[in-house]
Amino acid sequence: MKKTALLLSTSIAVFSSNIFAAGDPVAGKALHDEANCLSCHTKKxxxxxxxNTYEKLVKAVNFCNVNLNTGWFDDEVEHVVAFLNKEYYKLKQ
Ligand code: HEC
Structure with missing residues (x-):
């Protein structure tokens, strides 16, 4: 019983730290490649x-995520934002 409670609280801690962790540009690049975002964004x-702000970038990624039905969760959007910011935008967070 005690063991179960401990396991449960550990996985909650890991789960929530994922949600609030800053995006990972390497994971973001993989997601970005997989979703084929450049099929439009090479021409555009x-x-x-x-x-020109970090907030706008998050909104823009979410806009395409929702409209294209990519199905990224918030933490995945953060990864992609981190990748795009590192590669293209270089905005302050
Ligand atoms: C079907 C074409 C299409 C695809 C595929 C697409 N987008 Fe977009 N994206 C757009 C359009 C249209 C806009 C709005 C541009 C505008 O307002 O001029 C946009 C805007 C954006 C912007 C802001 C653009 C800027 O100039 O700063 C970002 C960031 C973005 N998309 C990210 C993504 C990501 C990430 C993906 C992959 C999931 C993606 N897009 C896939 C069409 C697309």
Whole structure:
């Protein structure tokens, strides 16, 4: 019984630390490649002049995520944001 409670609290801790962890650009690149975002964004390049705050970047990624039915969870959106920010936008968080 005690063991179960301990296991449960450990997995909750791991789970919540994932949600609040900063995005991982390596995981983000993999997700971004997999979702084939460049099928549109090669012709329509990511534009740091337009998306000029970190908040806007999160919103823009979520916009395409929702519209394309990519099905990313918030932590996956964070990974992709981290990747795009490192690669293209270089915004302050
Ligand atoms: C079907 C075409 C299409 C695909 C595929 C697509 N997008 Fe977009 N994306 C758009 C359009 C349209 C906009 C809005 C551009 C505008 O407002 O001018 C946009 C805007 C964006 C922006 C802001 C653009 C900027 O100039 O800063 C980001 C970031 C973005 N998308 C990320 C993604 C990600 C991540 C994916 C992969 C899940 C993705 N997009 C896939 C069409 C697409």
């Amino acid at each position: 390049p990511y534009d740091p002049a337009k998306t």
